[in-house]
Structure formats: C-alpha cells, structure tokens
Amino acid sequence: MENFNFLNEIDSLIKEVDEATKVDFDAIDSICAEIHATVEQKDLEITSMSDDQKRKLAVTTDDPYILNLLSQDMNFNIRILTLCNPNISINLLRRALEDGYPYIYLVVANNPVTTKNLLNRITQLSDNKEVIDAVYKHPNVSEETKKMIENNRGN
Numbered sequence: 001m002e003n004f005n006f007l008n009e010i011d012s013l014i015k016e017v018d019e020a021t022k023v024d025f026d027a028i029d030s031i032c033a034e035i036h037a038t039v040e041q042k043d044l045e046i047t048s049m050s051d052d053q054k055r056k057l058a059v060t061t062d063d064p065y066i067l068n069l070l071s072q073d074m075n076f077n078i079r080i081l082t083l084c085n086p087n088i089s090i091n092l093l094r095r096a097l098e099d100g101y102p103y104i105y106l107v108v109a110n111n112p113v114t115t116k117n118l119l120n121r122i123t124q125l126s127d128n129k130e131v132i133d134a135v136y137k138h139p140n141v142s143e144e145t146k147k148m149i150e151n152n153r154g155n
Helices: 002-020 025-047 051-060 064-070 076-084 090-098 102-110 116-125 129-137 143-154
Strands: none
Touching (some): 051 064, 051 076, 064 076, 076 090, 076 102, 090 102, 090 116, 102 116, 102 129, 116 143, 129 143
C-alpha cells in the first residue's frame, strides 16, 4: 500500500511539473506580433522623416536602433552624421569602415569612441595624411599603431 501511495505522489508531482512547464505559444506569438508591429512603426516613423529631421536625430540620439537605421540611410550626409555620434556602436563604425569610402575613414578616426583596433584597421585601409594624423592623435590609439605610423613617416 505504501508503494501505491508513493507512486500516486510521484504521479501527482509529474502532473504539477507538466502543468507548470506548459508553454502558451499563442501568447508568445501575440507578444512577437506586438513587438514586430512596434518595430515596423518605429522604422516607418524614422524613415519618413525629412532629411533635416534625420540629420538632427543622427547627432543627438542615443538610441542604438535609431542609429542603426540612420547609418543605413540612402542620404550619405545622414550616414556620415550618424558616424560622428559618440553613442554609435563599435559594430556600426566597423561596418562603415568596410564600405570603403575614404571620407568615412576620417570621420571614424575622429569619433571619440573609436577603439584602438578600429584605429589600427583605418591605418591598413588608408594612406591619406589627414586620416593617419587623426588616428595618431586619437586618445585610444595604441602605442603599436603610433610606432607603425612613425616608422611609415620616416620612410
């Protein structure tokens, strides 16, 4: 009889765990749909702004999502202003460097959050004196990159 009671207790515990771990996929789908609609609304709000509004937002926002959107804008000037924003992520700066526009190297080299790795990468991508000078003067530049620049200037 004790074994039977013990088995009933185990069965009861299994049912409790089963009930507690049931996932309400409809609720999850609803939440996901709500998030998607909010994101689409935000996209539309930003992309439908005038260029003047986007330029102002590009230099003032600290919202990573907005900075990401503006860094991909069709207007080159808006993309550049976004790269000037000290709140921009390192990944967006890195992605911009790989676009290969020489002026972007100068902009990224002057952003205060540019990392020593990105500064080093800029020296690999550009031989422009103004860009290299900006890298050399950046507070985050590594001593190795400075030495490399000094050696290249000596040649």
